[in-house]
Amino acid sequence: MEANGNILFSGVGGQGILLASEITAYSLLAAGFDAKKSEVHGMAQRGGSVTAQLRYGKKVWSPLIEPGCADIQVAFEMMEAVRYLPMLHAGSTVIVNTQRILPPAVATGQTAYPENVLDHLSSRNIRVVPVDAFDLARAVGEVRTANVVMVGALSAFLPVDTAVFAEVIGTRVPERFRDVNLKAFEAGRQAGW
Amino acid sequence: MTNAKDDTLWMSGNEAIALGAWEAGVKVASGYPGTPSTEILENLCRYDGVYSEWAPNEKVGLEVAIGASFAGARALATMKHVGVNVAADPLFTASYTGVGGGLVLVTADDPEMHSSQNEQDNRNYAFAAKLPMLEPSDPMEAKEMLKAAYELSEEYDTPAMLRITTRVAHVKGVVSPGEKLPPKVEIGIAKVPAKLVMLPSLAKKRREVLEERMGRLRGLAEVSPFNRIEDGDRKRGFIASGVSYLYVREAFPEAAVLKLGICWPLPEKKIREFAAMVDELYVVEELDPFLETHIKAMGIGCHGKDLIPAIGELNTAIVRNAIDPAGRRESFAPVDLPPRPPNMCAGCPHRGIFFNLSRMKVFVSGDIGCYTLGFLPPLSSMDACVCMGASVPIAHGMAKALGEGAHSKVVSIIGDSTFVHSGITGLINTVYNNSASTLIILDNRITAMTGQQPNPASGQTIMGEPAHALDLEGLCRAVGVRHVYTVNPHDVPETRKVLKEAVELSEPSVVISRAPCVLLPEMKARKPVSYFTNQENCVGCMACIRLGCPAISWTAFEEGEAELRGYKKSQKGVSKIDEIVCNDCGQCASLCKFNAITRKEA
Numbered sequence: 169m170e171a172n173g174n175i176l177f178s179g180v181g182g183q184g185i186l187l188a189s190e191i192t193a194y195s196l197l198a199a200g201f202d203a204k205k206s207e208v209h210g211m212a213q214r215g216g217s218v219t220a221q222l223r224y225g226k227k228v229w230s231p232l233i234e235p236g237c238a239d240i241q242v243a244f245e246m247m248e249a250v251r252y253l254p255m256l257h258a259g260s261t262v263i264v265n266t267q268r269i270l271p272p273a274v275a276t277g278q279t280a281y282p283e284n285v286l287d288h289l290s291s292r293n294i295r296v297v298p299v300d301a302f303d304l305a306r307a308v309g310e311v312r313t314a315n316v317v318m319v320g321a322l323s324a325f326l327p328v329d330t331a332v333f334a335e336v337i338g339t340r341v342p343e344r345f346r347d348v349n350l351k352a353f354e355a356g357r358q359a360g361w
Numbered sequence: 362m363t364n365a366k367d368d369t370l371w372m373s374g375n376e377a378i379a380l381g382a383w384e385a386g387v388k389v390a391s392g393y394p395g396t397p398s399t400e401i402l403e404n405l406c407r408y409d410g411v412y413s414e415w416a417p418n419e420k421v422g423l424e425v426a427i428g429a430s431f432a433g434a435r436a437l438a439t440m441k442h443v444g445v446n447v448a449a450d451p452l453f454t455a456s457y458t459g460v461g462g463g464l465v466l467v468t469a470d471d472p473e474m475h476s477s478q479n480e481q482d483n484r485n486y487a488f489a490a491k492l493p494m495l496e497p498s499d500p501m502e503a504k505e506m507l508k509a510a511y512e513l514s515e516e517y518d519t520p521a522m523l524r525i526t527t528r529v530a531h532v533k534g535v536v537s538p539g540e541k542l543p544p545k546v547e548i549g550i551a552k553v554p555a556k557l558v559m560l561p562s563l564a565k566k567r568r569e570v571l572e573e574r575m576g577r578l579r580g581l582a583e584v585s586p587f588n589r590i591e592d593g594d595r596k597r598g599f600i601a602s603g604v605s606y607l608y609v610r611e612a613f614p615e616a617a618v619l620k621l622g623i624c625w626p627l628p629e630k631k632i633r634e635f636a637a638m639v640d641e642l643y644v645v646e647e648l649d650p651f652l653e654t655h656i657k658a659m660g661i662g663c664h665g666k667d668l669i670p671a672i673g674e675l676n677t678a679i680v681r682n683a684i685d686p687a688g689r690r691e692s693f694a695p696v697d698l699p700p701r702p703p704n705m706c707a708g709c710p711h712r713g714i715f716f717n718l719s720r721m722k723v724f725v726s727g728d729i730g731c732y733t734l735g736f737l738p739p740l741s742s743m744d745a746c747v748c749m750g751a752s753v754p755i756a757h758g759m760a761k762a763l764g765e766g767a768h769s770k771v772v773s774i775i776g777d778s779t780f781v782h783s784g785i786t787g788l789i790n791t792v793y794n795n796s797a798s799t800l801i802i803l804d805n806r807i808t809a810m811t812g813q814q815p816n817p818a819s820g821q822t823i824m825g826e827p828a829h830a831l832d833l834e835g836l837c838r839a840v841g842v843r844h845v846y847t848v849n850p851h852d853v854p855e856t857r858k859v860l861k862e863a864v865e866l867s868e869p870s871v872v873i874s875r876a877p878c879v880l881l882p883e884m885k886a887r888k889p890v891s892y893f894t895n896q897e898n899c900v901g902c903m904a905c906i907r908l909g910c911p912a913i914s915w916t917a918f919e920e921g922e923a924e925l926r927g928y929k930k931s932q933k934g935v936s937k938i939d940e941i942v943c944n945d946c947g948q949c950a951s952l953c954k955f956n957a958i959t960r961k962e963a
Binding site: 237 | 371373396397399400475476499527528531532533534535604607608610611674676677678690691692693694695696698699700701702703704705706731734737738739812903906907909911913914915916917934
């Protein structure tokens, strides 16, 4: 297996980033890759900016992505898509949930949410794939599947068969939520194409 | 269990250590939660045949493990790096007594301080306590090294330490399950006072045993497969242990490497052999120049902290750029964005207390937990935070230094778990040595910061079994506090009255703020009821906004918008509650004087 890659997940604590990164990791492993993933727990989870780093390839040494070496970023919030710009390179793909979650300084009226924030990416030759994950999740009948919508969009950019993702979702998600999650995945995949 | 494929598992370092403990036949495990160590015991308690518990602090946790070891069982103590400071007293002397059953202390260090108050390098403890230490690079190795540490502990009659860092503990990787080791030591009472009673006369004899043992461990370090030379391009040779080894392998894939899995004691002969093999020797390690100092003391020249940063985590890029600046890869500069720091949850009971403190002219001596976030704006009401339990004695010390009338100027604030961990002795001192400061105990029924671990005040064990719940009011009275108040922090104005009364007293007082953490399963399972804003009543006073609750946001009016929407011309904007985020605490409603916030009827 020659392919390798670095996937950065970013968002706000509580958005389901860990589950999304887990489904992706299991799918890459099932497809025959080695993988390593870094998470930060504790203080970082209290509504703050959160990331998970997933690396795959024939053999993965370091669990951390080098600055400038994330090939794909899956951003669950628009500003969090831009916060980790130093991790990206020209030609990276950023799949971004077009949702705005106001940080404290914005919510309390001290500063404004930046306008056209994604321009920081497209102006640097970074491909932006916008996904209205919240809306797509609502359309399939469960707003809490927005994270799986994002995995669906991501899957369009990975060397892993859709069937592998579907099987992993089947085993990782409680049975009564299985169908709705598979629908969410499919909706995301369509949006990613 | 988490199958990656048929025969392998996908596990974090902490999950792998729990599996390793089970495979090693650990019978008793104790510790105190602390990032990044917490998940070890949380996972281990699910395995059959292992007794696991949360101790009130790390010292107790290690002492429990020492006791189990004395009784012949393989025993484990787990804690974060700063927890070892608390457990250092038994650790240094357990080194003298040695073990019965194998005894391992896992120290989980946090370079970069992702969730810690300092980034001390606990490899120094192995040197100082004269103990062997193993340092894995990834989850699979963490499991294997833990098992080896038990064999080593029994063979050399010594406690052993396993040092992990955040990038091992919270990294997931592929792990292969292994065989369960049979017990080697029989469980039972063995009376060996010459070995276990550390009176000076006996300890002096054991001191000599320690030196002899360290000599034999040096021999082991020379031959252990964990210390291995990986030959390659000899122009640059690297010595590394732990996660630094992975960064070296990635930054310089062709280079010769001496990987040190046993980072104390060091294999001097092997290091000399490797140094002689290579043109230029580089020691790559996070934090202190631990290996470098000892290698230089052997008279071996090397590069180390002259190039490699001593502060924070390393990664592949830092290692490459430090050693080969010409190979530097440029990356985009960061964009200036509004920060998104962690925040107390919507509905967090701590918020109401800190809101009140922000309106009182007091110095707030704080402690370690979610509530340390009370430091952040808009509450900005924590003025000091040093270590677990320090809030109480620091307030007392300040009061003594400030003299007359200081009791109304300094308060201390501590969580229930932290109070039990090491705040009680401070309170005893406050009463005994007669100062009058007020202590606020934030009793949310759980150790919340590390992810909902029960503690001695919670009424349940790590297994979820019912347990005695410490009576905090009774305890405070028993140590001599005559003024003990209990408040509901969600009623902000009522709580303010009590705090004001307590602070004015010229005798010690305790205010127990009692309301459960909103992340507790029973709180999450509640029928969702939220508050909502009657925006027509909102006058834009911002009283609710100043709580800093993530469910409440401010919408500023454009010019002329206030009048257009029927508000007073001077009104600057309105506040709004996000009903999905709201957790039904009602603090904002208790502050609103204009009937603009109402609870939705269920």
